[in-house]
Amino acid sequence: MATLINIGDIAQYDGQEVTVRGWLYNRTDKGRLQFLLVRDGTGVAQCVAFKKELPSDMFEIAQALTQESSMIVTGTVRADERAPGYPGGFEVGITSIELIQIAGEYPIQPKEHGVEFLMDNRHLWVRSLRQWAILRIRATIISALRNWLDDHGYMLVDTPILTPAAGENTTTLFEIDYYGESAFLAQTGQLYNEANIASFGKVYCFGPTFRAEKSKTRRHLMEFWMIEPEMAFFDLEDLMVMEEQYISAVVQTVLEKHRMELEILERDISKLENITPPFARISYDEAVERLEKLAAEIDDPERKAELAITWGGDFGSPHETAIAEMFDKPVFVTNYPSAVKAFYMQPVEGRPEVCRSVDLLAPEGYGEITGGSERIYDPDLLKQRIDEIGISPENYAWYLDLRRYGTVPHSGFGLGIERTVAWICGLPHIRETIPYARMLNRLYP
RNA sequence: UCCUGAGUAGCUCAACGGCAGAGCAUCCGGCUGUUAACCGGAGGGUUGUAGGUUCGAAUCCUACCUCAGGAGCCA
Numbered sequence: 001m002a003t004l005i006n007i008g009d010i011a012q013y014d015g016q017e018v019t020v021r022g023w024l025y026n027r028t029d030k031g032r033l034q035f036l037l038v039r040d041g042t043g044v045a046q047c048v049a050f051k052k053e054l055p056s057d058m059f060e061i062a063q064a065l066t067q068e069s070s071m072i073v074t075g076t077v078r079a080d081e082r083a084p085g086y087p088g089g090f091e092v093g094i095t096s097i098e099l100i101q102i103a104g105e106y107p108i109q110p111k112e113h114g115v116e117f118l119m120d121n122r123h124l125w126v127r128s129l130r131q132w133a134i135l136r137i138r139a140t141i142i143s144a145l146r147n148w149l150d151d152h153g154y155m156l157v158d159t160p161i162l163t164p165a166a167g168e169n170t171t172t173l174f175e176i177d178y179y180g181e182s183a184f185l186a187q188t189g190q191l192y193n194e195a196n197i198a199s200f201g202k203v204y205c206f207g208p209t210f211r212a213e214k215s216k217t218r219r220h221l222m223e224f225w226m227i228e229p230e231m232a233f234f235d236l237e238d239l240m241v242m243e244e245q246y247i248s249a250v251v252q253t254v255l256e257k258h259r260m261e262l263e264i265l266e267r268d269i270s271k272l273e274n275i276t277p278p279f280a281r282i283s284y285d286e287a288v289e290r291l292e293k294l295a296a297e298i299d300d301p302e303r304k305a306e307l308a309i310t311w312g313g314d315f316g317s318p319h320e321t322a323i324a325e326m327f328d329k330p331v332f333v334t335n336y337p338s339a340v341k342a343f344y345m346q347p348v349e350g351r352p353e354v355c356r357s358v359d360l361l362a363p364e365g366y367g368e369i370t371g372g373s374e375r376i377y378d379p380d381l382l383k384q385r386i387d388e389i390g391i392s393p394e395n396y397a398w399y400l401d402l403r404r405y406g407t408v409p410h411s412g413f414g415l416g417i418e419r420t421v422a423w424i425c426g427l428p429h430i431r432e433t434i435p436y437a438r439m440l441n442r443l444y445p
Numbered sequence: 446u447c448c449u450g451a452g453u454a455g456c457u458c459a460a461c462g463g464c465a466g467a468g469c470a471u472c473c474g475g476c477u478g479u480u481a482a483c484c485g486g487a488g489g490g491u492u493g494u495a496g497g498u499u500c501g502a503a504u505c506c507u508a509c510c511u512c513a514g515g516a517g518c519c520a
Binding site for chain 2: 026027028029030031032033034035037046048050051052066067080082083084085105106107108109110111112113114115116117119172188209211213214215216217218219220221224225226306314316317318359367368369370371414415416417418419420441
C-alpha cells in the first residue's frame with residue numbers, strides 16, 4: 001500500500017511506493033515518456049510516466065494533463081540527480097494516476113509576464129514558484145516575530161481595528177460609517193499598547209493597519225501588517241538593544257528554515273548571515289552631516305539635489321537609502337527633530353527640538369523597517385503637546401489618564417511586516433510580500 | 446497630487462504613414478531523459494476609448510481611461 005506523502009519530505013521515501021496529490025506545474029512531453037512536474041503545496045516533484053509501464057487509459061491521462069490540472073499520482077520514489085523540483089534530486093516513477101480535473105487554459109505560464117497581468121491574476125499567481133517561496137518565508141517571519149516576543153516575556157494584547165479617532169494623523173485614515181458616527185480603521189495600536197503595559201508590563205499587538213495615503217511607491221500598501229511591542233520602564237537604549245537582538249533572531253530563523261526558498265529567490269545569503277548584533281547607532285545630526293558630505297562629493301546635479309538636506313527636514317527615501325548604504329547591517333538613526341515626529345515622543349533633556357526617537361533602516365535600500373521612541377510620560381508635557389498640535393483633547397482623555405495613574409517611562413516601536421519580508425527576500429517591490437496587496441489602484445482580487 | 450513612460454492575439458513583444466506579424470499558450474501529428482524540451486501543422490485581432498488630420502492611421506494630433514517607474518507622505 002502506497003504511503004501518502006508531502007513532496008517536501010520526498011527524500012525520506014527513497015525506494016518506497018508513495019502517493020502525492022496536487023497540481024501539474026509543467027510538463028515535458030517526449031511521446032512515450034511524460035515528465036510531469038507536480039506541486040502539492042509542500043514542494044515540487046518530477047513524476048515520470050512511461051507508456052510501457054502504465055495501463056493505456058492511465059498513460060492517456062498523463063498525456064492529456066494541462067497546466068494546473070489536479071490529480072493523485074502513485075509511484076516509486078527513486079533518487080536521480082537529473083530530477084528537477086523542490087527539494088529535487090528524487091522523482092516518482094508513476095504506477096498509477098487518477099485524474100481529478102483537466103484544468104482549462106491556464107493564463108500564467110512559466111515565463112515573463114507584466115505586473116498588471118500578474119496582479120489581476122494574483123489568485124492564480126500565488127501558485128507560482130517565486131510567490132510560493134516568498135509567502136512561505138513571510139509565514140516564518142511572522143511566526144518568528146511572534147515566537148521571539150512570546151519567549152521573552154512579552155504578552156500579545158490585541159488592539160482594535162475600528163477606532164473612534166486618530167492614532168496619529170487624521171488626514172491619512174480610512175473613514176467608515178459606524179451606525180451614524182464616524183469611525184476610522186486603525187493605523188496603529190500603539191496608544192492602546194500604552195494602556196496595556198500598565199497591566200502587563202511588556203506587550204505587543206499584531207494585525208493589519210490602514211493608511212489612506214495616496215502613496216504610489218515600491219514600499220507602500222494601503223493595508224499592511226505591523227507588529228508593535230511596547231515596554232514599561234524601557235528607555236531608548238533598552239529599545240535598541242532589544243530591536244537588534246529581535247531582528248537578528250528573525251533573520252537567522254529564516255536562514256535556518258528557508259535555504260531552498262532563498263535559493264529560488266536568488267537571494268544573496270551572505271548579506272543575511274551578516275545580520276547579527278550589534279547594529280550601528282547614529283544620531284539624526286550625524287546622519288545629516290554624512291548626507292551633506294556625500295552630496296558635496298557628488299558631481300551629478302540631479303543626484304546632488306536628491307540628497308540635499310537641511311537640518312530639521314525629514315528624510316526622504318533617497319536619504320534613507322544613502323544612509324543605509326553606508327552600513328552593511330541595519331542602522332539605527334536616533335534623535336530626530338521633534339517637528340517631523342509624532343506628538344507623543346519624549347523630548348531630549350536640554351534639547352527639546354529633538355526627541356528620543358529611533359528608526360531602523362534596513363540595508364540594500366529597503367528603508368525604514370521599524371520606527372519607535374520613548375513616549376512622553378509627564379502628564380503636563382503631554383497635554384501641552386496635544387494642545388500645540390491642535391488635536392481635540394476629548395479624544396485623548398483616556399490617553400492622558402494613563403499619565404495620571406502611575407505613569408512610568410516607557411518605549412515601543414512598530415515593525416512593518418511587508419518591508420521586512422521584502423528586505424529578507426531581496427524583492428524589488430512590496431506588492432509580492434503580501435498575499436493580496438491593497439494599493440492605490442488595486443483592490444482586486 | 447506632480448513628473449516620466451507604456452497600452453497591438455490568452456501572455457510577452459515586433460511592425461512607427463501603405464496587406465496585422467513572431468514566440469509562448471491552446472488544438473492536431475512526431476519523438477524513452479526532458480529541465481521555460483525540441484520538430485512539423487492549425488485556429489486565434491473592434492491595435493485602451495472617443496474625436497481629429499490624411500487618398501490612406503496600430504503609426505501623426507487632442508482629450509480621456511488604465512498601468513508602470515520615480516517624487517511627496519509613511520511602516
